[in-house]
Amino acid sequence: MAAKKLGLKQRYALMTRGLDWETTYQPMDEVFPFDKFEGIKITDWSKWEDPFRLTMDNYWKFQAEKERKLYAVLDSFAQNNGQMGVSDAKYVNAIKLFLTGVSPLEYQAHRGFAHAGRHLRGVGPRVAAQMQSLDELRHVQTQVHTISQYNKYFDGFAEFRHMHDRVWYLSVPKSFFDDARSAGPFEYMVAIGFAFEYVLTNLLFVPFMSGAAYNGDMATVTFGFSAQSDESRHMTLGIEVIKFLLEQHPDNLPIVQKWVDKWFWRGHRVLGLVAMMMDYMLPKKVMSWKEAWEIYFTEAGGALFQDLERYGLRVPKYADVATAEAEHMSHQNWSIFYQYTHAAGFHTWLPSDEEMDWLSEKYPNTFDKYYRPRYEMWREMEKDGKRFYNNALPQLCTTCQIPMGYTEPGDPTTIAFRSSEYKGDRYHFCSDGCKDIFDNEPEKFSQSWLPVHQIFQGNCGGATVPDVLAWYNMNVGADNMDQAGSPDQKIWDAWKTKQEKVAG
Amino acid sequence: MTVELRTMSLEPRRHTFGHIARRKGADVPASRYEEGTLDLQATDNFHYKPLWEPEYWVYDTRKTAVVMKDWYDLKDPRQYYYATYNIARANMQQAVERTFSFVEKRAMLDGLDADWREKIIDTLLPMRHVAWGANMNMTNICDRGYGTAVTAPSQFAAMDHLGMAQIISRIGLALDGNSGESLDTAKTAWMDAPHWQDMRHMVEDTLVVKDWFEQYVAQALVIDAVTHAFAFDIMDSAGQTKGGAPISMMTEFMVEWRAEQTRWVDAVIKTAAAESDANRALISGWAKGWLSRAVDAVKPLCAHVVGDASAVSSIEAELSARFAKLGLAL
Ligand SMILES: [Fe+2]
Ligand SMILES: [Fe+2]
Ligand SMILES: [Zn+2]
Numbered sequence: 114m115a116a117k118k119l120g121l122k123q124r125y126a127l128m129t130r131g132l133d134w135e136t137t138y139q140p141m142d143e144v145f146p147f148d149k150f151e152g153i154k155i156t157d158w159s160k161w162e163d164p165f166r167l168t169m170d171n172y173w174k175f176q177a178e179k180e181r182k183l184y185a186v187l188d189s190f191a192q193n194n195g196q197m198g199v200s201d202a203k204y205v206n207a208i209k210l211f212l213t214g215v216s217p218l219e220y221q222a223h224r225g226f227a228h229a230g231r232h233l234r235g236v237g238p239r240v241a242a243q244m245q246s247l248d249e250l251r252h253v254q255t256q257v258h259t260i261s262q263y264n265k266y267f268d269g270f271a272e273f274r275h276m277h278d279r280v281w282y283l284s285v286p287k288s289f290f291d292d293a294r295s296a297g298p299f300e301y302m303v304a305i306g307f308a309f310e311y312v313l314t315n316l317l318f319v320p321f322m323s324g325a326a327y328n329g330d331m332a333t334v335t336f337g338f339s340a341q342s343d344e345s346r347h348m349t350l351g352i353e354v355i356k357f358l359l360e361q362h363p364d365n366l367p368i369v370q371k372w373v374d375k376w377f378w379r380g381h382r383v384l385g386l387v388a389m390m391m392d393y394m395l396p397k398k399v400m401s402w403k404e405a406w407e408i409y410f411t412e413a414g415g416a417l418f419q420d421l422e423r424y425g426l427r428v429p430k431y432a433d434v435a436t437a438e439a440e441h442m443s444h445q446n447w448s449i450f451y452q453y454t455h456a457a458g459f460h461t462w463l464p465s466d467e468e469m470d471w472l473s474e475k476y477p478n479t480f481d482k483y484y485r486p487r488y489e490m491w492r493e494m495e496k497d498g499k500r501f502y503n504n505a506l507p508q509l510c511t512t513c514q515i516p517m518g519y520t521e522p523g524d525p526t527t528i529a530f531r532s533s534e535y536k537g538d539r540y541h542f543c544s545d546g547c548k549d550i551f552d553n554e555p556e557k558f559s560q561s562w563l564p565v566h567q568i569f570q571g572n573c574g575g576a577t578v579p580d581v582l583a584w585y586n587m588n589v590g591a592d593n594m595d596q597a598g599s600p601d602q603k604i605w606d607a608w609k610t611k612q613e614k615v616a617g
Numbered sequence: 618m619t620v621e622l623r624t625m626s627l628e629p630r631r632h633t634f635g636h637i638a639r640r641k642g643a644d645v646p647a648s649r650y651e652e653g654t655l656d657l658q659a660t661d662n663f664h665y666k667p668l669w670e671p672e673y674w675v676y677d678t679r680k681t682a683v684v685m686k687d688w689y690d691l692k693d694p695r696q697y698y699y700a701t702y703n704i705a706r707a708n709m710q711q712a713v714e715r716t717f718s719f720v721e722k723r724a725m726l727d728g729l730d731a732d733w734r735e736k737i738i739d740t741l742l743p744m745r746h747v748a749w750g751a752n753m754n755m756t757n758i759c760d761r762g763y764g765t766a767v768t769a770p771s772q773f774a775a776m777d778h779l780g781m782a783q784i785i786s787r788i789g790l791a792l793d794g795n796s797g798e799s800l801d802t803a804k805t806a807w808m809d810a811p812h813w814q815d816m817r818h819m820v821e822d823t824l825v826v827k828d829w830f831e832q833y834v835a836q837a838l839v840i841d842a843v844t845h846a847f848a849f850d851i852m853d854s855a856g857q858t859k860g861g862a863p864i865s866m867m868t869e870f871m872v873e874w875r876a877e878q879t880r881w882v883d884a885v886i887k888t889a890a891a892e893s894d895a896n897r898a899l900i901s902g903w904a905k906g907w908l909s910r911a912v913d914a915v916k917p918l919c920a921h922v923v924g925d926a927s928a929v930s931s932i933e934a935e936l937s938a939r940f941a942k943l944g945l946a947l
């Protein structure tokens with residue numbers, strides 16, 4: 114028989130579609146118990162357009178090829194002590210933030226996409242989600258393997274798993290993903306597949322990866338590059354999910370819009386950590402957070418939402434507030450970490466004159482007016498031997514879990530406070546965005562595991578700061594405090610001296 | 618200068634991460650398998666109860682009745698992490714590609730006896746649906762299971778089943794000249810033919826098992842073993858005199874896969890059963906129940922293909938012996 118030539122789409126359909134069937138010995142609603150309670154209406158799963166038609170044979174082939182190359186780079190990085198070739202010891206703190214704050218989210222994505230990959234009723238999205246589950250396992254493992262080399266020589270990495278479940282600021286990314294994981298499968302796909310992987314991903318990975326490139330961290334650059342083709346699959350999945358949901362039924366629009374609003378704001382708050390990393394932690398700067406926001410959200414996101422307008426979807430609520438906050442967020446966050454350096458798992462420092470000039474140039478509207486004076490004051494205090502530490506435990510926003518340090522939109526001298534009452538208790542928020550999220554799901558967000566509350570309730574090892582730090586497995590005097598005088602810095606300096614001698 | 622720099626010595630300050638050092642001792646380096654697996658899943662201080670299952674946390678040891686002091690005892694003897702897993706499968710897949718082009722170039726499937734060709738279509742090809750059920754169950758175990766040691770290889774197994782379903786699909790396409798007709802016929806058999814109904818019934822029942830370790834026992838220990846032994850041993854050897862040799866070549870992946878998979882599954886089951894008498898009793902009970910069900914479900918298939926079901930008793934005997942070696946009491 115003469116075999117007919119198969120196009121990619123047809124071949125994929127034959128090899129994947131049709132594998133599933135309508136169950137008859139068990140009701141379909143028992144087999145797929147979780148895809149109805151959210152109120153999303155799917156009338157025809159077969160309308161799903163497979164965004165990438167990857168069969169397992171090609172998946173294994175492509176991914177194996179990438180892994181061979183990546184691990185060859187990692188091996189030579191280790192052999193050549195690549196960790197000592199970065200721009201400056203301060204840079205290493207950026208990857209501490211990455212390993213403790215981001216890599217555990219990759220793991221969460223792995224398990225979350227397994228959930229979606231089991232529970233979405235359509236075979237197309239199920240297979241796509243399963244592949245993403247596998248990819249996300251790749252990401253967490255390649256990140257751990259890459260950063261493993263840094264862990265051998267620098268502090269702040271060794272307890273990343275223990276810390277992610279406990280440390281106050283790490284509850285910001287952790288609660289973000291716990292929120293998505295505890296949502297239904299459609300909200301999860303919108304939260305992670307669309308809002309995170311599509312709308313905000315460039316604001317997370319581009320800063321870290323180009324930060325790595327600018328600062329001579331070839332290992333991180335390599336895993337970043339290597340993950341890029343996975344990410345482009347994830348992005349196409351994310352956009353397909355949105356289009357599919359909106360095309361399936363008009364009743365889906367208000368639900369999806371609410372999720373887009375929620376996850377945009379949730380994501381924006383988590384990205385505050387990235388903002389601070391870009392503006393303050395990279396010895397060689399790539400661009401400012403504000404510039405990144407303009408390129409990746411205002412412009413790229415603007416075009417995206419224009420495209421989605423035909424489905425009735427509008428730009429996320431409070432996008433304008435987020436854009437205005439781009440003038441302030443990194444400065445306010447770095448100030449928080451500077452004050453609480455004794456409770457942070459990475460080192461802090463005050464920006465140098467040169468860095469402050471760069472910040473003035475990048476933030477002409479705000480830096481000199483509001484933030485430079487603060488840093489100059491703290492610098493004076495340091496000189497006088499009175500380095501400023503904040504020993505009071507801060508109040509946290511119930512939703513995003515960031516200390517209440519953000520200012521009112523349009524008034525950078527007043528801290529923003531919002532609150533709501535639920536079942537006789539009062540809950541506090543940093544912003545209208547966070548308050549709205551709580552008000553939409555108070556039964557969920559009233560459960561938040563808020564680190565400061567937990568400390569007060571005696572659930573974090575004790576009542577004093579040393580008790581809590583011990584409970585964090587914080588190696589006090591090594592993991593925390595200023596970069597100057599840290600063991601990291603000493604080792605770095607010793608190595609550089611030795612290097613100069615060898616070089617003659 | 619770079620040459621000299623490389624020779625400059627630099628003492629590492631630690632060998633691995635804290636959570637691994639606490640397991641192995643601080644002065645031992647850890648493997649990539651260990652660093653990419655141990656304690657990777659969050660364990661504490663979850664923020665919100667799942668909207669879809671508020672009686673549990675997302676990661677919750679209570680989702681199975683099996684109790685382990687340390688879920689990371691369930692290690693994978695293959696020591697797979699993502700990279701080594703994919704590289705292993707890519708190598709196996711290379712052999713598949715060679716075989717398929719070898720068989721297709723020589724039009725070897727034309728040599729199938731007509732009645733055997735029919736059997737391939739109505740009894741081998743529907744195995745792709747069995748594989749799809751397996752894919753769902755192993756994905757579910759990755760979702761609901763506890764601890765990366767067992768959940769990560771479960772996702773690998775899920776993708777293996779998808780890959781094998783696709784190899785079977787390709788056999789169908791090779792048979793029907795890429796029209797997909799044979800796959801449709803196979804699906805009709807899966808849905809309606811009497812010889813498939815016990816099997817489909819059982820597979821559908823596994824899809825709703827709530828205890829993920831029971832699901833693991835049902836799927837990975839029992840159903841994979843029974844269905845593969847039927848399709849790739851019994852049916853395969855029955856086909857040898859009917860021109861079925863190219864089919865053996867095209868399903869070699871499954872044979873290799875089963876040998877490898879068995880090492881992993883046996884390690885998991887043996888360790889979990891050895892943990893306590895309670896575990897042993899639970900797992901034995903599940904194994905016994907699902908084994909008798911799987912054996913019954915495969916009998917009509919066997920009778921359909923080779924005329925009678927007596928060959929199935931050898932599968933049962935072999936598996937009973939294997940389970941006994943794992944410490945199970947059947
Ligand atoms: Fe990822
Ligand atoms: Fe991703
Ligand atoms: Zn907030």
